[in-house]
Amino acid sequence: MSLARVFQRPHYRSEATQFLDDLKQSRPELDQQQRQGRALLWDQQIDRTLQAEFKAGRIKQKAYVYQTAPTHD
Numbered sequence: 001m002s003l004a005r006v007f008q009r010p011h012y013r014s015e016a017t018q019f020l021d022d023l024k025q026s027r028p029e030l031d032q033q034q035r036q037g038r039a040l041l042w043d044q045q046i047d048r049t050l051q052a053e054f055k056a057g058r059i060k061q062k063a064y065v066y067q068t069a070p071t072h073d
Contacts, residue, residue: 013021024030
């Protein structure tokens, strides 16, 4: 007998799994809404040329950003 079979619990479902399964059953449109939301923010093509321009236009930050530069009159 393998060790995996000793700890096997075939009919066990955690509360989190039960909640998610019940939620998906009661709201079948939820999966599609999640995909649309992800596509809105994450599944985008990156414009490499534009990204290179942004990177080239950066100004190096000072080591201590709160230090004020002395003014010379």
